[in-house]
Amino acid sequence: MTPSTALLDVDDLRVAYGRPKRPWRPGGTRVDAVAGVSLRVGRHETLALVGESGSGKTTVARCVVGLIRQRSGAIVFDGQRLGAGARRPAALRRAIQMVFQDPRSSLNPRMTVGRIVAEGWQAHPSVAPPGDRRSAVRALLDQVGLDATVLDRRPSQLSGGQCQRVSIARALALKPRLLVCDEAVSALDVSVQTQILRLLSDLRDQRGLSVLFITHDLGVVRQIADRVAVMRRGELVESGETEQLFASPQHPYTQELLDAALDLDVTDLDVTDPVETVD
């Protein structure tokens, strides 16, 4: 893929967090959370970003959305270089939306579902529906598989899966072109998880949405990602087409992750034998 066809192009991204100030130990208070990461998300493509906790995958996501500022490196979206969140033109801020891991803490508990979904239109009147907003919200809820009865409920009255659908509806209300999902299905029960993954993959197919999907679950990656990027300790160790990467991982760390991941084991293992099959 040539850079010109990519929707999102992240080049040599570096992010540093300051350590807590310790007056008795001056200097050396920087942690490189992301140390030079480059990745691309194509149009209508789902890129999975994987890695263990602390590898910097969420930091990359937050940078892309503009919630934190990078120290150096470029984030280019549809040919335009993006600055920090607040400095981005409204149209670009709108075009990238995020779905967070914990739907309960990312939805305002005091607002009804109807208000949550419609709230973004106040900041982005350009995509607000011209007529009846309530029926527009209803159409969005229908799209994510929620019926209109949830409209006047609050997040506390919904299940985790329903809350996550509301988060997705809220993101879709702004007609984004890139959806950044940070462990968006990790907190959900498996049966509900499949529903949300199906929804995301339908949205990609029907709306031409691109998705940056952050997860630690390699099984989920294999189900929905077109390409995969593997991060470790702030660096990108490998990236490639999903099937190719799973079939022949090039980096030892990718191999290690794949080896450690569990599959449903229905073979006739001698059960007294320790779990060496996963080693």
Place this chain on the structure above:
Amino acid sequence: MLLPATGAADPVLDDVSFSVRPGRTTGLIGESGSGKTMLAMAVIGLLPAGASCTGRILLRDEDLLTAGEARRRRVRGREIAMIFQDPLSALNPSQRIGRQVGEFLRRNGSSRAEADRAAVGLLTRAGIPDAQRRAGDYPHQFSGGMRQRAMIAMALAGGPSLLLADEPTTALDVTVQARILRLLRALQDESDMSMLLVSHDLRVMSHVSHDLVVLYAGRVCERGPTRELLRAPRHPYTRALAASVPAVRTRNTLAATLPGAPASPLARPSGCPFHPRCPMARERCATEVPALREVAAGRWSACHFAEEIPA
């Protein structure tokens, strides 16, 4: 060892019976709110105040539900120990790891020096390298996996015959998860300890549990030997659950989705609690609660139509 237990009042758990065999692991699987943690708490005797419990919980031949509080306290730690999902909130942040691990022995008459020495031994058994030195660390100096190992060391202190593990690897990275699971299996092999593993993760279960109990909305919908149960489920819920697990080692696409969300025991649907989501549901399912019955040798299912489930 036999553990039939029945919840009461506004039953979070309803007519739940199963057993854990000596030296074997029984997995208790269910989605959020299915009552699996409540069940573990009932077994160890730590139900929240106000909860009542009827039925029997037999440890060997002794009914723990009719045993006195003093006896239950003696059982906790010595006979039955427990490890939790989040070791950081289960450990005391202001006490050195070694002291916490040795606390059980101190309370049972060991001298401080003896308890400290034993703690180092337990930490080593739980796979903590350089345990002598690490025993002096505080929990915040340990990684997530190391904390879980410290919890396991604490649980081993009383030489329990039954270990309850509530989502022991859910909060851990995959590489660490595999190591902890292997440790639990190795410990079980060397000490002939029984385990009751509570998890929502069928993948974990398939690697460590000999027997499986599938809970839905506080009722058992299926139980039996793990591999047979996963290979040929005898309940539509188990079947859907197994089908929705994503595979890492084989190419796979998204499974057919089950509609709706898991039912809560507090608003349990009539008849079979799974019927509103069940692809096989018929009229009878909405009205008649299916009994858990033996559908094949060692295989129990609470589905009216267990015989019709395609493999």
